[in-house]
Amino acid sequence: MKKLKIVTIGGGSGYTPELVEGFIKRYLEMPVTELWLVDVEEGKEKLALVEQLSRRILEKAGSSIQLFTTLNRQEALKDADFVLTQFRIGQMEARIQDENIPLKYETIGQETNGPGELFKAFRTIPVMLDLVKEMEAHCPEAWLINFANPAGMLSEAVLNHSKWTKIISICNGPLSIENDIARVLGVDRRRLYVEFAGLNHLIFAKKVCLDGKDVTEQVINSVADEGAFVDNPGSSDWQPDFLKGLKALPMSYLQYYWKTNEVLASEQYAASHGGSRAVVAQKMDQELFEVYRDQGLMAAPELLRKRGGAGYSEAACDLITSLYTDKRDIQTVNVRNNGAITNLASDVVVEVNCVITSQGPVPLTTGPLPPELNGIIQAMKSYEQVACEAAVTGDYNQALVAMTINPLVSSDSQGKAMLDELLEVHQAFLPQFNQSHIKKGD
């Protein structure tokens, strides 16, 4: 039998059991022979729990997929066909800092937006660049499927600061918007065609077709008037007139930018009532692993669906299957633009509809972003470019520019204060910002 080896970096993640189920479910289309879970020393205990649950799941299904766990990444990478990344540099402790420190400066603290995202990028990009160097050596033909965050920036960094080209970052956002639209219209999702365009976590549904008929306006009106989208970071829905004027459906994360004060207020309230999202997530994680200890558990538990990442494993399995089988279906993933969005440069990473072939995703053209959407996308892509550059070079001044031009940051002085404090607390994970740079902040 032909080997089909899948490696997941950060294999001790609570999501892994879902992945295992996903591979079992798709076995006829894509007969995985080896699944390797890789983690780091600090994650050893979780890795063991995940491994045990995964083995129970595989056994129950009578699956022939072989499961391996290791702390030796290079061993795992050898001859891999697909490498999945879902790690978190600095664990939950780092996330808590990313969320709390900005709040002290009246600034949104969140792991994929604002100063928090910037530092998650600073910590993660060097690790990704190391990983692709190892992949060049050990599995040069493999696809890297990334769902670590900030997913878009990690692809941006790999595609524009290394020679590696086979990376696709994915997000469950487009899928959950599609589900929301299907629910609003009361129809099966498969009858829809949704034209997405934007950046990771900053995506818009520009056009919605139901059975081939353009129903964009109807959907927007329904969403506007009924407030139908789930999972808004703030407490409230979009202003109906705003949504109608926008003529597109923004992903809920756009609320960080267009409902900044509400989201900030909501975060501040949460922080003083039981803790930020990170604290909540950490608790959920602990509960989850408590459940995993139960030797009678034979499937990914219901609790897992409640976490923010529900759907990620589904998205990853779908993508891998389409790559493997040359399925040529349409999925919304992060790739080099290549003309898809005509008012962005060809080489930057965007999140757009792609045909998934075995040669990789081919972006579908979506024309120019209208001015209503273009401003925020351009502002954020420019910020991402400066941030990636700073992450690679460790240049303090560039880091300060990235921080300051982020729309959530109010001024260069405030930006500098946050930069210095975050450089200090995260310094163990930021070798590229050498001591003198960090000192400079004092």
Place this chain on the structure above:
Amino acid sequence: MKKLKIVTIGGGSGYTPELVEGFIKRYLEMPVTELWLVDVEEGKEKLALVEQLSRRILEKAGSSIQLFTTLNRQEALKDADFVLTQFRIGQMEARIQDENIPLKYETIGQETNGPGELFKAFRTIPVMLDLVKEMEAHCPEAWLINFANPAGMLSEAVLNHSKWTKIISICNGPLSIENDIARVLGVDRRRLYVEFAGLNHLIFAKKVCLDGKDVTEQVINSVADEGAFVDNPGSSDWQPDFLKGLKALPMSYLQYYWKTNEVLASEQYAASHGGSRAVVAQKMDQELFEVYRDQGLMAAPELLRKRGGAGYSEAACDLITSLYTDKRDIQTVNVRNNGAITNLASDVVVEVNCVITSQGPVPLTTGPLPPELNGIIQAMKSYEQVACEAAVTGDYNQALVAMTINPLVSSDSQGKAMLDELLEVHQAFLPQFNQSHIKKGD
């Protein structure tokens, strides 16, 4: 003698005497034969004072320029060669509202930034579009030289929402940055070449050459370390490291975006200590016209230099002279992009270095904006496009989008509240937003 007729709309402005002096000074190069001052009923008294002072100035200089004043715009436009616009729709009272109402929402209130600018655009754009229609009828060959604000948006509206092509908006910003650089370097301004790129009030000095040698880094370091730029809207200078990371010199108005909290605090302080900038300007204006009453005054008084607009008349006279004489010198003005900034669309209006020929300004190429500068420029240009569209159509939803995507506005809800209050107070000047729209805000 060949007729050379110049018409200034808003001729009762306190700046007019400076213009008169400018034309006298350039008479050998550009022999103006007629100067028409046009104003509206409400400005009649000021117009009379300006006229009297202007006549004294002309007489003292022994000038043969004929001076005319009128409230009949169409009469004045007839066969004009150059039409200058420097009007303010709604007078100082409207400006005071534009400044004060946003402050109530913890938002910067300023006539060329944020919600204040948006409403200045809403009030002024329809008047400009009327004016160019009249010019088509009465002086189709004339150049329209605009220094009314928001200057960039007025050009954007005329060039992309009418058939008129001969409009150039100007600003004294580039010139004053050049003067600042010359002062910092301690050299004569004529030894400099400064490559400017951006939008009106959002311009950057990307490169500075002294005697043909690139001294950009040296200038940035000096400015960063010595805090040398005048006229910052907030109380403080840029963070030195930020400026070094930016690798360009931003116009001081960028502080509205990159020192938002400091500028807001400074405005709030001013508002509670003697009034906003509008109130101060109104007082200065009153003092100025008090001085103009003095029949012994034979020149534009020193007091005039202290106002924000110093240099505007100089810039306008230089531009007209170059157009008239086909001088082909380089000036920084607002024109259609046409490829000058490669990451902006060809048809949008930008503020860039141009060669001034008698056929009009020809923009010099300046390549792509680097990501450090691109984000804010793209965000603002997109906002301007939506704002112009809303100003022309009177579409409430679009106006709300323009308001919300402005980087100074914190959320769609806050934006809606400001939009509704400003639509209410300015409704006399906003015929395009019909009653139902304004009601909608209630």
Place this chain on the structure above:
Amino acid sequence: MKKLKIVTIGGGSGYTPELVEGFIKRYLEMPVTELWLVDVEEGKEKLALVEQLSRRILEKAGSSIQLFTTLNRQEALKDADFVLTQFRIGQMEARIQDENIPLKYETIGQETNGPGELFKAFRTIPVMLDLVKEMEAHCPEAWLINFANPAGMLSEAVLNHSKWTKIISICNGPLSIENDIARVLGVDRRRLYVEFAGLNHLIFAKKVCLDGKDVTEQVINSVADEGAFVDNPGSSDWQPDFLKGLKALPMSYLQYYWKTNEVLASEQYAASHGGSRAVVAQKMDQELFEVYRDQGLMAAPELLRKRGGAGYSEAACDLITSLYTDKRDIQTVNVRNNGAITNLASDVVVEVNCVITSQGPVPLTTGPLPPELNGIIQAMKSYEQVACEAAVTGDYNQALVAMTINPLVSSDSQGKAMLDELLEVHQAFLPQFNQSHIKKGD
């Protein structure tokens, strides 16, 4: 049962029986209820023969598709779902002129290249623009599927010189290249993915994947060394080294441009030995209709496959089915570029891989054309744009420019001579070039 009405303009074409078979074959996916064949007075007899054969085919299949024939186009268009165009303005007689006159000037005479194509465009574009006006009135929701030639220019004219947007021009070229590649590799066509890019009749296979593996170089080497492509207009194959240097597979029609003297020699030989391609085709057509008279004939005859257009009906049926069923498969059709080829303008028509949705084809991005391919494509697209403009305006000077800048035309003088002679012989079909223009040529 839901009505599904298909109208074919030029229904008396010999290809129609193939279309009828195609609809019968796809009935389960796409239940056509009405098929209308429309033709003009001059084509009445052929139409009758085609109708009779079609009825026999339908009857034999026990099909419930209702067949209608008419000379009244507007009646036919009423509430159509798909309109197919396959007409030839001026019949075979015009084609013979298009082929013979250029030969007198030592210039290639061919109906889809050079002066012949130009005049086919001049005759056909006004008719297409009339048709879409009627469609606006009678079937505004219908798709226009064009396989009349010059197919790319007809789409260019409709999309950039009318308000109609729902037109797709198709060609059997990409399909036959794919078949050739499959034959060369000795594999089933469905295992291939071929990235096509270019213009109609000027298309390149830029990349060939077999089971997801890039085999482009291997295919090019095989084709280069074995001379494997069918249907070359000249007598010989490409120079192997040329093809290897090109790093792409050109459609055989590129031989008109890159084997000009060989093709010309071959045409000249043919013209003096039994007549040009048109004469041959006319004879085949006569034979075909002779066969159609046979009341025992119950299917499209084998003879039909031998004509140049084999596969057109297949391509048309596939396209219509995918549009109707929202199939989202990939087909290579002529659409607005929209960023697919990044070195061509967004609004021009290109022939590229598209996902066929029920909203229409969405082009896949293919990046920039490499310089090896870019020159001819740009030259031809520019020529097409000038030609379309001239076809619409009837401007003689523009027509002369179109003629002269066509790469097959050697000079402005030679171009003028051919232009004048062709304007003369085709004047009955060229109302837009009014008498004075034609006179001018004298």
Place this chain on the structure above:
Amino acid sequence: MKKLKIVTIGGGSGYTPELVEGFIKRYLEMPVTELWLVDVEEGKEKLALVEQLSRRILEKAGSSIQLFTTLNRQEALKDADFVLTQFRIGQMEARIQDENIPLKYETIGQETNGPGELFKAFRTIPVMLDLVKEMEAHCPEAWLINFANPAGMLSEAVLNHSKWTKIISICNGPLSIENDIARVLGVDRRRLYVEFAGLNHLIFAKKVCLDGKDVTEQVINSVADEGAFVDNPGSSDWQPDFLKGLKALPMSYLQYYWKTNEVLASEQYAASHGGSRAVVAQKMDQELFEVYRDQGLMAAPELLRKRGGAGYSEAACDLITSLYTDKRDIQTVNVRNNGAITNLASDVVVEVNCVITSQGPVPLTTGPLPPELNGIIQAMKSYEQVACEAAVTGDYNQALVAMTINPLVSSDSQGKAMLDELLEVHQAFLPQFNQSHIKKGD
């Protein structure tokens, strides 16, 4: 006194005395202190003659410019301020081959068009790339002013195949078009503004203004009807209707592409009546140097004006003066596009109007080329790119593609025959095409 050192590579050229006069004339503005003439062994005798004449000219003028001659290029380059290149690799003998061999294949033979240009590029590009490497070492701040042909391709090769950025290629074409226009209009050239755009030797006057008024149409009509342009390579003028349809004035060299058969006929006639242009030029050169021997000659002789390159020295001196003095006048030179022509890539070399600053030329925006002009420019730029690549790599297949896609070459077979013959005769100057490649052609 500040050193100002000018080096001319190919200093033994007959044009050098003109250059010497140019520097003398401009001495007040640009006080040259050293002028170095560099040549190769084969040119020693001419160099000596040029040196003697130059010394007589300098002496007569009482000039303090010091003259040096050397065969040691590196010595000459040391600390140079400006380096001028006007060499010809392979001397006149190579040119004769470039002109004669294509004629054998019924193809235009010319040193800056078609196969002849291609081989001139193949011979010259490696030498230019060597030169800029030496300049990096010996005079990294110097400007390289190139008037060796093919001038545009040499800039293309240097700017896109080396790290050197300070190269400007110039041509006397734009200036002579301007002179022709001035003559047609009967006005002083200084009253004109001509907007040029295109490539070297393929330039168009898109717009002509007289005293700031657009007179383009009038000029085109005059030229069309009176046939007023000098120096056409063929015997005849443009077809008037063609020129009117073009709406721009093409440089006479466009006749190679749009009057191909006439030019070819004229060349064939010349070749059989006294020899090709090269033979004529060689004779003129011999006469010229005969005249230079005359010790009484104290100035560049009248005979020099008759050669094709008249005006080159003038153009070069003007350019150097403007660079040296930061004059900021407008000259038409070959530079990186940078957005000037919006339908060409930013990095390719174009010939456009530029402001000449001491930092180098800054291209003026000229928008998109209209389709009438775009096709040939794109075709030629693509050809140039492939040709430069082949010149650098010595790749035979790429060279064959460059040859074949050149619009003057009729087919890949004919192209291959010419390529092989030219590779053979020029092999001494083509080290990059190694023996095996050249063999391949056998």
